Amino acid sequence: MRLFNSLVAHTLPYVPKSIVGLVSKRYLAGETIASAMATAKALNEEGAVCTIDLLGEFVTSESEVQKTIALYKDIITKIHEEKVTSSISLKPTSFGALIDREQCAKNIYDLVVFAKEKDVQVTIDMEDHPYTDFTLETYDKLRKEFPQHIRTVVQAYLKRTLPDVKKLAESERCCLRLCKGIYDEPADISYKDRNKVNENYLAILRVMMEKKSYVGIATHDDYLVYKAFEMIEEFSLTEKDYEFQMLLGVRSELRKEILGKGHPLRIYIPFGEKWYEYSLRRLKENPNIAGNIIKGVLTF
Ligand code: FAD
Numbered sequence: 001m002r003l004f005n006s007l008v009a010h011t012l013p014y015v016p017k018s019i020v021g022l023v024s025k026r027y028l029a030g031e032t033i034a035s036a037m038a039t040a041k042a043l044n045e046e047g048a049v050c051t052i053d054l055l056g057e058f059v060t061s062e063s064e065v066q067k068t069i070a071l072y073k074d075i076i077t078k079i080h081e082e083k084v085t086s087s088i089s090l091k092p093t094s095f096g097a098l099i100d101r102e103q104c105a106k107n108i109y110d111l112v113v114f115a116k117e118k119d120v121q122v123t124i125d126m127e128d129h130p131y132t133d134f135t136l137e138t139y140d141k142l143r144k145e146f147p148q149h150i151r152t153v154v155q156a157y158l159k160r161t162l163p164d165v166k167k168l169a170e171s172e173r174c175c176l177r178l179c180k181g182i183y184d185e186p187a188d189i190s191y192k193d194r195n196k197v198n199e200n201y202l203a204i205l206r207v208m209m210e211k212k213s214y215v216g217i218a219t220h221d222d223y224l225v226y227k228a229f230e231m232i233e234e235f236s237l238t239e240k241d242y243e244f245q246m247l248l249g250v251r252s253e254l255r256k257e258i259l260g261k262g263h264p265l266r267i268y269i270p271f272g273e274k275w276y277e278y279s280l281r282r283l284k285e286n287p288n289i290a291g292n293i294i295k296g297v298l299t300f
Helices: 002-014 019-028 033-046 062-081 101-117 129-145 160-169 195-210 222-234 252-260 275-287 289-300
Strands: 051-056 086-090 120-123 150-153 175-179 216-217 242-247 267-270
Touching: 019 101, 019 160, 019 275, 033 062, 033 267, 051 062, 062 086, 062 101, 086 101, 086 222, 086 267, 101 129, 101 242, 120 129, 129 150, 129 160, 150 160, 150 216, 160 195, 175 195, 195 222, 222 242, 222 252, 222 289, 242 252, 267 275
Parallel strands: 051 086, 051 267, 086 120, 120 150, 150 175, 175 216, 216 242, 242 267
Antiparallel strands: none
């Protein structure tokens, strides 16, 4: 399996852009704000809430950062005006973390001020480990001023996450998305074994539930979803305490099952002109997902 994954990661850059586009189509909501809104509205009608992500990470020019901020303001305005039930998700490296961290934190702060005026929530996605401290610190500062409008993400594959969550949950209520993590992190700071990641995922989930944090259970893994169902019952959680989260286009039968059982569910909707870079980076960074895409190519 490892050999297959490595082969896939090396082969992907040679897959024609048109094929990557065709295969990735179901994971993306087009290139425009209008297409993201249409996707979100359709999902709202199915009973899911959404979070919209403008593609484009690791931005190195200030003008590109400003363009991203302007587009996010347009998205927030549209969510508000068109009464779509959606938050937004953003990445620190889209907001200038590679250029100037202090300015990046201010850019995120200003956007949260704007979003709060329109009553739209903001989630700061978690990128790879050089940004973990920055992201958690930014979240920790913002949640004091905007407790209803800011969330962030923690990754179960990082060894530091369990103590991080315990610390965050100590002072006040956390609102965190819990995912496995998508980046290829060094072995000394991350679990590589799938069972170990799952074990840590459930340990973190338990702490969050015990501490009465709001948890976004972000996974498509049946094992984790079924364990989460049990824990939701064990802790007698209500809709104010949790939601499931899934990526657009992934495992729609599981999506229907979660909604069918009456659980709240949020779908992550990536869109934008940078879809090709996003698709390739995801494929290179995570051979498991690459494997899924290549399987898609083979069966297309
Ligand atoms: P896996 O074991 O990887 O997948 C379980 C099953 O789901 C697989 O067997 C496969 O059948 C299916 N599956 C999973 N992904 C795909 C796919 N792309 N295409 C087709 N089938 C698939 N990671 C971060 O590092 N930072 C973030 O901020 C972040 N935000 C996320 C937000 C949401 C809403 C979600 C759902 C994930 C997010 N992730 C993020 C990605 C996450 O860390 C995982 O890489 C990803 O969700 C796959 O892990 P899994 O829990 O679904 O388990």
